[in-house]
Amino acid sequence: MTKNRNELIAELSRDLMPSRRTGMTIDIIIYWLVFNFTVAMLLIWYAGPFREGSIQQARANPQFLLESIVGLSAIILLAISAVRSGIPSNVTSLKRYTPALLLLLTWLGFYIFGLWSPALEPSMLGKRELLPCYLETVIYGLPSLLMGLYLIGRLWPLHGSWSGLIIGLAAGATPALIMQFACMYIPAHIITHHLIPGLLLGVIGFFAGKYYLSKS
Amino acid sequence: MLSDKYAVDEQRWRHLMSCAQQGDGRSYESLLTELGGVIEAYLRLRFGSIDILEDCVQECLLAIHNARHTYNPERAFRPWMFTLVRHRMIDLLRKRNCHIKTIEATEDKEIDLTNPDHIHRLIDGVRVLEALQPDYREAVALTKYAGMTTLEAANWLGISESAIKARLRRGLVAIHRQLEIEEPVA
Numbered sequence: 001m002t003k004n005r006n007e008l009i010a011e012l013s014r015d016l017m018p019s020r021r022t023g024m025t026i027d028i029i030i031y032w033l034v035f036n037f038t039v040a041m042l043l044i045w046y047a048g049p050f051r052e053g054s055i056q057q058a059r060a061n062p063q064f065l066l067e068s069i070v071g072l073s074a075i076i077l078l079a080i081s082a083v084r085s086g087i088p089s090n091v092t093s094l095k096r097y098t099p100a101l102l103l104l105l106t107w108l109g110f111y112i113f114g115l116w117s118p119a120l121e122p123s124m125l126g127k128r129e130l131l132p133c134y135l136e137t138v139i140y141g142l143p144s145l146l147m148g149l150y151l152i153g154r155l156w157p158l159h160g161s162w163s164g165l166i167i168g169l170a171a172g173a174t175p176a177l178i179m180q181f182a183c184m185y186i187p188a189h190i191i192t193h194h195l196i197p198g199l200l201l202g203v204i205g206f207f208a209g210k211y212y213l214s215k216s
Numbered sequence: 217m218l219s220d221k222y223a224v225d226e227q228r229w230r231h232l233m234s235c236a237q238q239g240d241g242r243s244y245e246s247l248l249t250e251l252g253g254v255i256e257a258y259l260r261l262r263f264g265s266i267d268i269l270e271d272c273v274q275e276c277l278l279a280i281h282n283a284r285h286t287y288n289p290e291r292a293f294r295p296w297m298f299t300l301v302r303h304r305m306i307d308l309l310r311k312r313n314c315h316i317k318t319i320e321a322t323e324d325k326e327i328d329l330t331n332p333d334h335i336h337r338l339i340d341g342v343r344v345l346e347a348l349q350p351d352y353r354e355a356v357a358l359t360k361y362a363g364m365t366t367l368e369a370a371n372w373l374g375i376s377e378s379a380i381k382a383r384l385r386r387g388l389v390a391i392h393r394q395l396e397i398e399e400p401v402a
Contacts, residue, residue: 008274009248012281018239019285087286088303090295156283158303 025083028151033079036144040175043140044182051126054181063119064185067110071177074103078170082148085163086155093162104169108195114187122186133183137175137197144171145205149212157213164209165202172201226293234289248277255301262395272308279304344391352387355380 044050058065077100085096110119128136148167157163176198180190229247236244255276259269279300287296345353358369359380370380 005252005270005274005277006249008277009245009252012248012277013241013245016236016239016241016244019237087288088283088296088299089291090299156286156300158299 025080025087025155028155029080029083032083032144032148032151033076035147036075036079036171036174037178039143040140040178044136044175044178047130047136048128048182050182051184054126057120057185058181061119063110067107067114067119068177068180070103070110071107071173071180074100074107075170075173075177077103078166078173079148082163082167082170083152083155085159085166086152086157088156088158093159097162097166100166101169104173107173108191111187111191111195114190118185118187120185122184124184124186126182126184128183132193133179134193134197137172137179137194138200140175141168141171141198141201144174145201145208149205149208152209153213157209160213161206161210163213164205164207166205168205168208169199169202171205172198174198229293229297230289233284233287233293237284237287237289248280251280251297252277258298258301259305268308272305275308276301276304344394347394348387348390351383352390355383356387356391359384 058068081096081100084091085093130136131139145168148171149164152163152167173195176190176194179194183189183194229250232243232247232250236247252273256269256273259272259276263269280297283300287293345357348356354373355369358364358372359366362369364372366380366384367377370377373380
């Protein structure tokens with residue numbers, strides 16, 4: 001930097017264009033969530049039908065409904081914290097991400113609990129035919145991950161890897177949640193074929209964020 | 217009195233940035249000019265008269281410029297700005313490998329008390345240490361200044377290694393908190 005400070009300020013202020021305020025992140029969060037769920041649902045629906053009677057099962061079985069609601073809340077909270085991480089503030093990473101991550105773990109906990117006491121009678125009904133469901137989970141989460149990285153990248157994330165990790169988890173958790181209604185309901189299968197592949201997107205997001213998002 | 221000035225500055229910066237976001241160059245110019253002084257004082261207090269101070273101030277102003285669209289006028293301005301400044305400073309110090317240079321400089325040369333740069337750094341270091349509890353200060357001084365390992369420092373003080381590690385960790389957390397205080401103390 002060789003310029004005089006006053007010159008720099010004058011240059012920055014000259015012909016200043018109005019900037020689109022993105023400090024209000026709610027619209028970005030809503031936009032991403034709508035995109036995320038629409039893409040994942042359409043792709044899952046296109047690749048194979050939803051499990052017959054899965055919506056009725058959610059109505060009739062409180063445990064199944066509860067784990068779906070917790071999953072949905074975890075995704076929303078992850079999305080909120082990921083997008084907000086693009087706004088510089090003095091909130092620490094721990095404070096910002098802990099509630100969302102705890103909710104995600106709670107969601108996972110439901111299926112671990114389900115190994116002994118499943119919400120629904122385990123059955124092979126809904127087995128995916130076109131692609132193995134673990135591949136579907138990873139592939140269908142990718143567009144949302146890319147969109148999330150793009151949207152957060154337009155902000156000013158200071159810890160790109162964290163932002164990438166969290167948006168990756170949200171992107172991966174979405175097809176995993178929808179698979180609950182599309183694929184067969186067996187808790188062990190859900191953990192190994194839906195949730196773990198979904199979490200893998202978090203790892204992809206971490207590295208993508210590190211190289212693509214970091215303003216540092 | 218200080219809190220009044222704090223509130224007035226906060227209000228004015230918030231307003232100026234809000235105008236700047238709408239494309240008002242004049243408001244933006246006065247905001248950046250004012251912030252330049254504030255950032256300089258902030259950095260000088262923490263790093264003394266380092267040779268790259270002016271570069272750092274300008275880099276921070278650039279970061280504020282590039283991130284200005286992320287400021288929400290309904291929120292406080294200071295945390296937003298100082299977060300940017302802190303991160304930019306960390307980047308710059310990393311880039312320039314300042315810490316290695318500082319270590320090399322202190323290893324190779326005696327502190328020259330006729331050099332204002334050295335005096336500033338010395339005062340800053342002493343002030344940070346003075347603010348610590350005695351136990352933590354000992355742990356930090358022995359390991360970070362005297363260059364002892366935690367085992368050597370533990371033997372020196374006659375305590376266990378885990379105890380010195382705990383004191384060191386708490387001491388460093390306390391220093392970190394102290395350095396995070398955003399406003400220069402009047």
